[in-house]
Amino acid sequence: MLKDITVGQYYPGQSFLHRLDPRAKIIGLALYMTALFLVRRLAGFGYVAVFTVLLIASSGVPPKVALKGIKPIWPLLAFTLVLNFFLTPAGEVLWRWGALKVTDAGITRGIFMTLRLVLLLNATALLTLTTTPIRLTDGLERVMGRLRVPMAHELAMMMTIALRFIPTLIEETERLMKAQTARGADFERGGLIARAKSLIPLLVPLFVGALRRADDLATAMEARCYRGGEGRTRLRPLRYQARDGAALLLAGGLLALTVADRYWLRWLN
Amino acid sequence: MPIVLENVSYTYQPGTPFAAAALREVSLTVKSGELVGLIGHTGSGKSTLIQHCNGLLFPQAGRVTVDGLPVAPKSKDLREIRRKVGLVFQYPEQQLFEETVELDIAFGPKSLGLGEAETRRRTRWAMGMVELDEKLAGASPFSLSGGEKRRVAIAGVLASRPKYLILDEPCAGLDPQGREEMLRQLRRLNEKGLAILLVSHSMDDVARLVRRLVVIHQGRILYDDPVRQVFARAAEMAELGLDVPEVMKLMLLLREKGLPARQDILTAEEGQEEILRVLSHA
Incomplete structure (x- = not known):
């Protein structure tokens, strides 16, 4: 179960996507997301999907790995689908049962939202899969700095640390589960309340450990004279290359296409 | 009746590029009341082996039985097996979670569904076995010293009254006096009839405590002999990167x-x- 968590996982490679400047990838993703939310027709998802598939194919990340990110949010996807089915008031009623009714608009909306989530998740997963955490946060820091976000460095540092400790915490959780199982704990039996209660022997030591680790890390950082972002230089400064321009053009092209589709092509039809 | 491992093999992440064989056809028997040492490098398969003894891992090939009960997934004897075989992980003090020492030690007996009186009796008994002062029963486990925390954690395993006790590096991170006490208490537990399997890479600890020593290397058992006989092969041990x-x-x-x-x-x-x-x- 815990092994399905792919947040922040990096898949090493040398593809075009891997070598892109992280800033270009972040801006590109922002353009992609804007495009995704501008799509209004089912066909519109067609070219966003084609674009996404091409991205995955060009990244050298096995499709199985790239799609694994969806697995843990299955319930959320199903929830979105069902909720939109039943709770969209507009449109022609197709089926009714008591207070519940399904409309044609509801079905389209449900499918839209789910597709949107799936594509969004795949694209963001691709960002972390092709970017090392260090480069990712480096890029984020620079982009946020440009946008005059206050505490850009601190936010980026917090993200780096959080990403770095996800695998550690997963490992720790598995270790604790084993240790408590050996003492007779059972994480799979009983009703909802019994199961929630069975998490206490897991969560308390996990938090204690996390706090202890945070303390150690803070000491280690201070011992190495860490003082925040001011005047900080980098071992490998980011420099834009020609390919970054090309990538941004591509993402911009996708956005232009969706905008055109939404506002002008409609009148042509 | 013993813990028996027959030709047990285990590979982590089989069928992937990350596949790593941890155990290769390991056979081992730990009889009741025995005191056995298990040594090997980091990554030699020690941890994998001990997790097979109480059903935290299941053999991919081969067979494991505890007192004749097969260790297999979904076996209805699994709870009984885990009660019989107490497993103390490395740095067990990190698993403490309750508000008081007494409640933490009582976690095992409570999970077994024992009544309040019996739970209390066992908790006190376990505290006595690891020589914890009764006055500490109401204290928060997080306020204790490192050595005391570890003893609370071990008492938490003992409270289920196991027949076999497996300890992974119980002396790691203890000062010399703490090590001495730990080894003394383990010997005392063994004298009371508890079988002990001590996993360690400290040859000095093992030499002082056990009579029978098992050496594991790259997932295979190399030696399973009286301790003096194993250490007499000092040159071979050194070649394996193991000390005497x-x-x-x-x-x-x-x-x-x-x-x-x-x-x-x-x-x-x-x-x-x-x-x-x-x-x-x-």
């Missing part, structure tokens, strides 16, 4: 200097006698 007790190294040095020191000396006390003996003859 410090006293033994001293005896080897004496021998190189031409003094007829015996090679099966394990403890400092024996070493002292041997040095005196050798010198009085010289």
Whole structure:
């Protein structure tokens, strides 16, 4: 179960996507997301999907790995689908049962939202899969700095640390589960309340450990004279290359296409 | 009745590029009341092996039985097996979670569904076994010293009254006095009839405590012999990157200097006698 968590996982490679400047990838993703939310027709998802598939194919990340990110949010996807089915008031009623009714608009909306989530998740997963955490946060820091976000460095540092400790915490959780199982704990039996209660022997030591680790890390950082972002230089400064321009053009092209589709092509039809 | 492993093999992440064989056809028997040491490098398969003994991992090939009960997934005997085989992980103090020492130790018996009186009786008994002061029963486990925390954690496993106790590096991170006490308590537990499997890479600890020693290397059992016999192969051990007790190294040095020191000396006390003996003859 815990092994399905792919947040922040990096898949090493040398593809075009891997070598892109992280800033270009972040801006590109922002353009992609804007495009995704501008799509209004089912066909519109067609070219966003084609674009996404091409991205995955060009990244050298096995499709199985790239799609694994969806697995843990299955319930959320199903929830979105069902909720939109039943709770969209507009449109022609197709089926009714008591207070519940399904409309044609509801079905389209449900499918839209789910597709949107799936594509969004795949694209963001691709960002972390092709970017090392260090480069990712480096890029984020620079982009946020440009946008005059206050505490850009601190936010980026917090993200780096959080990403770095996800695998550690997963490992720790598995270790604790084993240790408590050996003492007779059972994480799979009983009703909802019994199961929630069975998490206490897991969560308390996990938090204690996390706090202890945070303390150690803070000491280690201070011992190495860490003082925040001011005047900080980098071992490998980011420099834009020609390919970054090309990538941004591509993402911009996708956005232009969706905008055109939404506002002008409609009148042509 | 014993814990029996027959030709057990286990590979992590099989069928992927990350596949790593941890155990290769391991056979091992731990009889009740025995005191056995298990040594090997980091990554030799020690942890994988001990997790097979109480059903935290299941053999991919081969068979594991505890007192005749098969260790298999979804076996209805799994709870009984985990009760019989107490497993103390490395740094067990990190698993403490309750508000008081007493409640934490009572976690095992409570999970077994025992009544309040019996739980209380067992908690007190377990505290006595690891020589924890009764006054600490109401204290928060997080307020104790490192050594005390560890003893609380071990008491938490003992409270389920296991027949076998497996400990992974119980002395790691303890000061010399703490180690000494830990080893003494383990010996005492063994004298009360508890079988103990001590996993360690400290040869000195193992040499002082156990009679039978199992050496595991790259997922295979290399030696399973009386402890003196294993350590007598000092050269082979060194080749595997495993050490022999410090006293033994001293005896080897004496021998190189031409003094007829015996090679099966394990403890400092024996070493002292041997040095005196050798010198009085010289």
